[in-house]
Amino acid sequence: MNAGRLWPEVGDATAASRRDPVDTFERSVAPHYAPLVRRLSLVLGDEAEAQDVAQEAYLQAYRSWSQFDGNDVRAWLYTIGLRLAFNELRRRRRWLAALGRIESRPWRDPSDPDLAAALHSLEPRVRAALLMNVVDGYTHAEIAAMLSVPPGTVASWISRARVQLRAVLDRD
Amino acid sequence: MNETDTDLRDRLVAMESRLGTAEPPALPARRIRRLALSIVGGSLLVLALVATAAAGVIVIGGPVRGFPGVENPGQPLAGAQMECITPPQAAAFIAAHGITKVQWQVEQDDPSADVPGRPGSKTLFQGTAPETGIVVAGAIVDGTLLMLVDQRGFAARPPHCVGK
Numbered sequence: 001m002n003a004g005r006l007w008p009e010v011g012d013a014t015a016a017s018r019r020d021p022v023d024t025f026e027r028s029v030a031p032h033y034a035p036l037v038r039r040l041s042l043v044l045g046d047e048a049e050a051q052d053v054a055q056e057a058y059l060q061a062y063r064s065w066s067q068f069d070g071n072d073v074r075a076w077l078y079t080i081g082l083r084l085a086f087n088e089l090r091r092r093r094r095w096l097a098a099l100g101r102i103e104s105r106p107w108r109d110p111s112d113p114d115l116a117a118a119l120h121s122l123e124p125r126v127r128a129a130l131l132m133n134v135v136d137g138y139t140h141a142e143i144a145a146m147l148s149v150p151p152g153t154v155a156s157w158i159s160r161a162r163v164q165l166r167a168v169l170d171r172d
Numbered sequence: 173m174n175e176t177d178t179d180l181r182d183r184l185v186a187m188e189s190r191l192g193t194a195e196p197p198a199l200p201a202r203r204i205r206r207l208a209l210s211i212v213g214g215s216l217l218v219l220a221l222v223a224t225a226a227a228g229v230i231v232i233g234g235p236v237r238g239f240p241g242v243e244n245p246g247q248p249l250a251g252a253q254m255e256c257i258t259p260p261q262a263a264a265f266i267a268a269h270g271i272t273k274v275q276w277q278v279e280q281d282d283p284s285a286d287v288p289g290r291p292g293s294k295t296l297f298q299g300t301a302p303e304t305g306i307v308v309a310g311a312i313v314d315g316t317l318l319m320l321v322d323q324r325g326f327a328a329r330p331p332h333c334v335g336k
Contacts, residue, residue, distance in 0.1 A: 038192075
């Protein structure tokens with residue numbers, strides 16, 4: 001794990017979980033819940049859906065808490081949440097295709113509309129990779145493990161995304 | 173990290189921080205514990221559950237009804253493709269097919285209801301078709317045809333309407 005981490009890692013979570021798994025789970029995972037919702041809101045472009053997916057991710061994390069390796073609880077929770085989010089995006093696309101409709105709800109942030117629009121123009125997995133790299137400081141290899149793609153793919157995604165967003169930053 | 177990267181990171185962090193906060197859901201184990209305490213604590217909960225169940229039986233007296241879309245196979249306007257015509261044209265088409273009881277539900281942008289990441293919208297109900305908007309064929313509910321018209325900025329006709 002790199003040194004640029006914003007949140008502290010949970011040290012001996014697995015050992016503690018043997019004493020009171022529910023308390024330990026809540027103490028370790030709950031602080032990452034609100035950031036997860038906010039991250040999924042940016043990835044999905046929809047706060048309400050992000051809340052639904054985050055709830056499901058939290059409960060899935062709870063059910064598989066015994067399998068957690070005790071290293072980086074935030075990365076573990078984000079991995080579960082992002083996989084659920086990508087499944088939800090696929091389901092949404094299939095549903096809209098079945099209806100013969102293309103509904104692209106423009107995602108807006110009144111405080112920084114240009115950056116929000118540029119970010120939303122990225123493919124969701126690229127958006128997620130960029131945020132984990134730029135905001136959270138995860139390395140390409142760590143992101144590759146979380147998203148189950150080769151590190152070279154992540155590097156390429158992030159490079160292209162930076163070029164796209166740089167146009168907005170240079171304009172401002 | 174260069175200046176552009178720092179700027180990008182700061183703006184992305186700020187964007188995320190503007191999104192709302194959320195509380196994690198109650199865990200199953202916690203829910204069970206709370207329920208057990210409540211049951212031990214008083215029989216009022218049991219009484220409330222019985223009353224709710226009784227009310228539920230009364231409310232759900234009949235079978236659940238579905239309302240198939242008016243353009244679905246076997247429905248009165250099957251295959252009409254009203255999503256490709258204007259609301260007034262749709263109104264004329266509906267009237268020509270003998271359907272007289274129509275309610276129009278109009279979805280509009282409402283900037284005053286915007287929240288970060290989600291544009292606001294409002295819903296109006298009216299007896300006549302609006303002049304503009306994308307028609308979404310509805311269903312016949314209790315003898316009235318409910319038609320939806322989407323006037324929001326991002327509403328777009330489906331691809332199969334091109335050229336029609």
